[in-house]
Amino acid sequence: MAPVTARLTINGKPQTLQIDVRTTVLDALREHVGLTGTKKGCDHGQCGACTVMIGGRRVVSCLTLALSAQGQEILTIEGLSHGDQLHPMQQAFIDHDAFQCGYCTPGQIISAVGCVQEGHAGTDEDIREYMSGNLCRCAAYPNIVAAIKQAAPEMAQDMPAKQDLPARQDSPARQDSPAQKG
Ligand code: FES
Numbered sequence: 001m002a003p004v005t006a007r008l009t010i011n012g013k014p015q016t017l018q019i020d021v022r023t024t025v026l027d028a029l030r031e032h033v034g035l036t037g038t039k040k041g042c043d044h045g046q047c048g049a050c051t052v053m054i055g056g057r058r059v060v061s062c063l064t065l066a067l068s069a070q071g072q073e074i075l076t077i078e079g080l081s082h083g084d085q086l087h088p089m090q091q092a093f094i095d096h097d098a099f100q101c102g103y104c105t106p107g108q109i110i111s112a113v114g115c116v117q118e119g120h121a122g123t124d125e126d127i128r129e130y131m132s133g134n135l136c137r138c139a140a141y142p143n144i145v146a147a148i149k150q151a152a153p154e155m156a157q158d159m160p161a162k163q164d165l166p167a168r169q170d171s172p173a174r175q176d177s178p179a180q181k182g
């Protein structure tokens, strides 16, 4: 199949790529742009390791076609900090040891930012529910909850209003996730 041109905006930078029409955002990031911070776990929309923001909404990039992301801002873990200044959520994950192997961590952090921006970080139960699409085989769930509780008030000052943010739609909270038990 002949490649097509995709014009993406990734972490504020325009990117013109020649890709197969079937290329996902995840593969575009990792294989075409060299941004390997976003991880491929299941490649089936079940683990959340590949979570990025597209148009301000967290999505699983393994199930999102790159062509469909044209015209929207894609934010990955590489775009979260400002130079050497970590995003409050990144710092909170460090402060609370919210990772072990770290494989799920980029997706956890992006999803955690979305969780706070959506207004779903008010209680431990809410955090567990709205983070339950992101699995951690190291079971760092209690530490992740603690990190989100630390970062949420720090993010509050420059956050848009809750009603301005779309809810996550393509990776619904998992009722059976171990995140519910952490
Ligand atoms: S790699 Fe996308 S959800 Fe697992």
Ligand code: FES
Pocket: 098, 099, 100, 101, 102, 103, 104, 105, 135, 136, 137, 138, 139, 140
């Ligand atoms: S820190 Fe190892 S999978 Fe989450």
